[in-house]
Amino acid sequence: MYIKYSNYGSYKIKCYLCLMNFSSRLLEDAVNEISRLPGIGKRTGLRLILFLLRQPKNQTHNLSESLTNLVDNITHCQSCFNICENKLCEICLNPKRNKKIICVVEDIRDVMAIETTGQYNGIYHVLGGKISPVEGVGPNQLNIGPLIQKLKKEQVVDELIFALSPTMEGDTTNFYIYKQLDGIEIKITTISRGVTVGNELEYTDEVTLGRSIVKRIPFENSLRSTS
Numbered sequence: 001m002y003i004k005y006s007n008y009g010s011y012k013i014k015c016y017l018c019l020m021n022f023s024s025r026l027l028e029d030a031v032n033e034i035s036r037l038p039g040i041g042k043r044t045g046l047r048l049i050l051f052l053l054r055q056p057k058n059q060t061h062n063l064s065e066s067l068t069n070l071v072d073n074i075t076h077c078q079s080c081f082n083i084c085e086n087k088l089c090e091i092c093l094n095p096k097r098n099k100k101i102i103c104v105v106e107d108i109r110d111v112m113a114i115e116t117t118g119q120y121n122g123i124y125h126v127l128g129g130k131i132s133p134v135e136g137v138g139p140n141q142l143n144i145g146p147l148i149q150k151l152k153k154e155q156v157v158d159e160l161i162f163a164l165s166p167t168m169e170g171d172t173t174n175f176y177i178y179k180q181l182d183g184i185e186i187k188i189t190t191i192s193r194g195v196t197v198g199n200e201l202e203y204t205d206e207v208t209l210g211r212s213i214v215k216r217i218p219f220e221n222s223l224r225s226t227s
């Protein structure tokens with residue numbers, strides 16, 4: 001076995017991860033794959049794989065099959081871009097939901113957080129992220145175009161609610177969409193800022209989030225309060 005070194009500052013230290021001497025190629029492959037996940041290093045990856053090997057075989061098979069089914073069959077709602085299994089998601093298909101109110105969110109975790117509050121009966125539009133010049137994310141990489149097209153074409157929506165997290169990227173995204181809707185007759189509101197600046201919606205407690213949706217304010221008022 002050879003020892004590989006890594007540069008660390010001006011010192012050379014032994015790279016212990018490189019010293020992992022796998023007894024099986026199958027084990028090494030599995031650890032390499034699982035350690036691609038965010039926050040999972042090789043050491044944690046090895047611990048997880050050994051756990052999977054220790055548990056009954058059928059449980060690991062179930063995990064493997066559910067992941068295969070997920071990636072093979074999951075898709076995005078053609079209307080709101082929520083994750084679903086058919087052309088339209090259950091929220092868009094539900095006749096009891098008010099299709100005249102659209103809540104704009106960053107991703108599916110925000111849909112789940114708002115649904116948990118039980119305070120919202122409209123539909124959603126999932127952007128898939130926020131405009132972030134620092135991370136190289138522009139409007140064209142998000143589902144903003146389809147939203148603008150939908151609002152211009154159908155003209156049946158009464159209200160658009162911005163529910164992005166109150167960060168600089170969230171504010172930039174709200175303002176970009178707001179400018180794109182110039183000339184379209186539609187009420188634009190934003191959830192009230194009971195949500196602390198920098199907090200993501202999914203981490204906000206459901207009472208606070210529910211209240212901030214019910215007590216939403218005209219978007220133009222929020223512009224005045226931040227300028």
Ligand SMILES: [Zn+2]
Nearest residue numbers: 077080089092
């Ligand atoms: Zn949908």
